[in-house]
Amino acid sequence: xxxxxxxRMLPGDCTDILSAIKELAKALKAEEQVVIKEEILLSDGxxxxxxxxxxxxxxxxxxxxxxxxxxxxxxxVGKKAFMEDLYVKPKHQRHGVGTRLWRTAVKEALKDGCNQxxxxxxxxxxxxxxxxxxxxAINITDIEQFHTYRLSSESMHKFVNSAEKMGDSDxxx
Amino acid sequence: xxxxxxxRMLPGDCTDILSAIKELAKALKAEEQVVIKEEILLSDGxxxxxxxxxxxxxxxxxxxxxxxxxxxxxxxVGKKAFMEDLYVKPKHQRHGVGTRLWRTAVKEALKDGCNQxxxxxxxxxxxxxxxxxxxxAINITDIEQFHTYRLSSESMHKFVNSAEKMGDSDxxx
Numbered sequence: 001x002x003x004x005x006x007x008r009m010l011p012g013d014c015t016d017i018l019s020a021i022k023e024l025a026k027a028l029k030a031e032e033q034v035v036i037k038e039e040i041l042l043s044d045g046x047x048x049x050x051x052x053x054x055x056x057x058x059x060x061x062x063x064x065x066x067x068x069x070x071x072x073x074x075x076x077v078g079k080k081a082f083m084e085d086l087y088v089k090p091k092h093q094r095h096g097v098g099t100r101l102w103r104t105a106v107k108e109a110l111k112d113g114c115n116q117x118x119x120x121x122x123x124x125x126x127x128x129x130x131x132x133x134x135x136x137a138i139n140i141t142d143i144e145q146f147h148t149y150r151l152s153s154e155s156m157h158k159f160v161n162s163a164e165k166m167g168d169s170d171x172x173x
Numbered sequence: 174x175x176x177x178x179x180x181r182m183l184p185g186d187c188t189d190i191l192s193a194i195k196e197l198a199k200a201l202k203a204e205e206q207v208v209i210k211e212e213i214l215l216s217d218g219x220x221x222x223x224x225x226x227x228x229x230x231x232x233x234x235x236x237x238x239x240x241x242x243x244x245x246x247x248x249x250v251g252k253k254a255f256m257e258d259l260y261v262k263p264k265h266q267r268h269g270v271g272t273r274l275w276r277t278a279v280k281e282a283l284k285d286g287c288n289q290x291x292x293x294x295x296x297x298x299x300x301x302x303x304x305x306x307x308x309x310a311i312n313i314t315d316i317e318q319f320h321t322y323r324l325s326s327e328s329m330h331k332f333v334n335s336a337e338k339m340g341d342s343d344x345x346x
């Protein structure tokens with residue numbers, strides 16, 4: 001473990017982080033869904049209104065893993081964290097790097113006042129799920145029959161535009 | 174519909190919003206999970222670093238529904254919105270109030286640069302799900318076998334503390 005360093009991402013890391021994001025998406029069989037660009041990561045990840053936090057794992061000055069999370073809000077418990085990605089390159093797995101990255105994110109989220117951490121995992125990804133469960137994770141989908149629904153950008157526009165066509169104002173005052 | 178007004182929440186609405194949050198949680202058979210206090214809603218919902226947005230539906234100057242959402246982050250598409258709650262009191266359902274509240278949130282989220290909207294629904298809540306699907310919603314849990322996992326606040330503390338006991342520093346520099 002001595003050769004691995006966990007640190008907060010720096011602007012110059014965005015090229016490597018994007019490449020790791022694509023690698024993880026490929027492993028999840030969803031590479032075509034990655035449309036984000038390096039300059040978006042840069043502008044959303046730094047500055048006053050940061051939209052996410054990211055920590056990287058380095059080995060011999062190369063980024064070999066990352067954890068990316070954001071805050072979200074629960075009307076039941078208040079501020080919470082959503083872990084979007086936790087990834088370690090295959091060659092560097094089984095050295096405790098994922099645990100350290102994840103723990104760093106959990107620690108920071110607690111410091112930032114988050115009352116829960118949530119994330120998604122595909123049900124076929126059993127080795128990841130076993131890893132999560134060993135740290136006390138519970139499956140909300142199983143326990144509460146919680147399913148995730150999504151409106152794509154296209155559906156969002158369609159929803160809003162359909163009302164405007166009908167002359168149905170939102171009546172906001 | 175003329176008698177219903179949709180407007181952004183005001184600080185003075187927090188009492189009514191909290192009462193509606195509890196009503197919705199009761200309908201979802203999870204009332205005991207609501208630990209949030211009115212003063213937290215007030216401090217998190219207003220000011221410079223707002224953690225959520227909320228619109229309310231009024232009828233005869235009384236709040237009869239609300240939509241509460243926050244932003245989150247996708248490493249695949251960037252900024253997105255998470256709709257935490259969409260609720261209309263039973264007496265005022267079937268008047269299009271839910272659609273208008275939801276549409277207001279979708280419109281605002283688009284204006285704010287969000288590329289998707291996600292939310293959760295219990296699989297037994299079939300009337301809500303049919304309503305969502307009519308607006309173009311897709312079920313990520315079914316399509317991508319996406320399950321939601323959670324670490325409670327207690328598990329988060331346990332995870333962090335276990336490392337400190339072992340003397341395993343996070344090595345952040």
